[in-house]
Amino acid sequence: xxxxxxxxxxxxxxxxxxxxxxxxxxxxxxxxxxxxxxxxxxxxxxxxxxxxxxxxxxxxxxxxxxxxxxxxxxxxxxxxxxxxxxxxxxxxxxxxxxxxxxxxxxxxxxxxxxxxxxxxxxxxxxxxxxxxxxxxxxxxxxxxxxxxxxxxxxxxxxxxxxxxxxx
Amino acid sequence: xxxxxxxxxxxxxxxxxxxxxxxxxxxxxxxxxxxxxxxxxxxxxxxxxxxxxxxxxxxxxxxxxxxxxxxxxxxxxxxxxxxxxxxxxxxxxxxxxxxxxxxxxxxxxxxxxxxxxxxxxxxxxxxxxxxxxxxxxxxxxxxxxxxxxxxxxxxxxxxxxxxxxxxxxxxxxxxxxxxxxxxxxxxxxxxxxxxxxxxxxxxxxxxxxxxxxxxxxxxxxxxxxxxxxxxxxxxxxxxxxxxxxxxxxx
Numbered sequence: 001x002x003x004x005x006x007x008x009x010x011x012x013x014x015x016x017x018x019x020x021x022x023x024x025x026x027x028x029x030x031x032x033x034x035x036x037x038x039x040x041x042x043x044x045x046x047x048x049x050x051x052x053x054x055x056x057x058x059x060x061x062x063x064x065x066x067x068x069x070x071x072x073x074x075x076x077x078x079x080x081x082x083x084x085x086x087x088x089x090x091x092x093x094x095x096x097x098x099x100x101x102x103x104x105x106x107x108x109x110x111x112x113x114x115x116x117x118x119x120x121x122x123x124x125x126x127x128x129x130x131x132x133x134x135x136x137x138x139x140x141x142x143x144x145x146x147x148x149x150x151x152x153x154x155x156x157x158x159x160x161x162x163x164x165x166x167x
Numbered sequence: 168x169x170x171x172x173x174x175x176x177x178x179x180x181x182x183x184x185x186x187x188x189x190x191x192x193x194x195x196x197x198x199x200x201x202x203x204x205x206x207x208x209x210x211x212x213x214x215x216x217x218x219x220x221x222x223x224x225x226x227x228x229x230x231x232x233x234x235x236x237x238x239x240x241x242x243x244x245x246x247x248x249x250x251x252x253x254x255x256x257x258x259x260x261x262x263x264x265x266x267x268x269x270x271x272x273x274x275x276x277x278x279x280x281x282x283x284x285x286x287x288x289x290x291x292x293x294x295x296x297x298x299x300x301x302x303x304x305x306x307x308x309x310x311x312x313x314x315x316x317x318x319x320x321x322x323x324x325x326x327x328x329x330x331x332x333x334x335x336x337x338x339x340x341x342x343x344x345x346x347x348x349x350x351x352x353x354x355x356x357x358x359x360x361x362x363x364x365x366x367x368x369x370x371x372x373x374x375x376x377x378x379x380x381x382x383x384x385x386x387x388x389x390x391x392x393x394x395x396x397x398x399x400x401x402x403x404x405x406x407x408x409x410x411x412x413x414x415x416x417x
Contacts, residue, residue, distance in 0.1 A: 003183035006179070006183070007176070007179065007183070010176055010179060011176070014172050014175070014176070015172060018172075036178075039175070039179055040182070043182060043183060085179075085182035085185075086182060086185070087178045087179060087182050089175070089178075090170070090171050090174035090175050091412075092171055093171070093412045095411070096170070
């Protein structure tokens, strides 16, 4: 993935990402740190992206989930990628803080559904939106019912985490 | 929109550029990165321009780069950074710390995001180029395009305000507030804190793109600064527009 593609990801997803991180952390400064670190890490590791493993958005949110996990474990937001790149995290104005809060309110399950891996997304959509039975989905997808249940479970767990709940 | 996302985008853009420049290989991505920094401000964000805390006034050095005269056309792919579209210089000048600058306009076809929402409309982009910012290895810029919130160049037959700063590593030394004013504007005035006052006379654009344009260099961290334009009788032309950090205090 090129730098230009990372910047394209930034342009398309930075605000939603910030809203998601704000929703989880409830702290604008922390959400700003994590947003900056997530995109810096994406820039640093852009050559490791593999399209066959998922969409760029899924990859990006995977990075963000790792940063959140590190934050929960250590109690502070990591800044390794930012330091490596020499990227300063811009200071937040009062307007920025209000914007982060607004963005957090905009984050919805439907919006986040698109950012799940394809298998989880279709399983969650089929089960919860289309209200189809697990067995029926399994037949349609050509996998076992247990596999469908696992995909729905993992998808919901991921959504729950992204929307601000705990696993 | 606020300036956090624009400023962070510029940080990432510069980081990517540094990494690209290391092996002396400037691919087409650089142009895309440059235009992204411009387009990030399509909805009116203020962009931090330039890097480094250099004290020198580049524009005062003998042989310093000069801005292009008003009316100059810069072809697509020419200039530094290479222009993404044919650009027309509509104003140029020199700021005490930031050095030579020029405002350019170019056409945009507009853009939508992956959900089909309009990011900015078909119309014009305005860009302020800092040609040789102090303490920076490459020129800085700040810009905006036609936007859904009427902040864009397309919708500014009247009054617009954007801002960028040079020597942006803390503390910033100078903020350039710039934009367009109505034809009947005689002055552009920034007031702050009861005593502070900046005044400039806007300049006419070229005949091929008429309008009046201004750049006001100010110290960052002003107390409750507002910008307005005055007509020939000294009457304020609008309610004025509040300036954002770093021109104002946070």
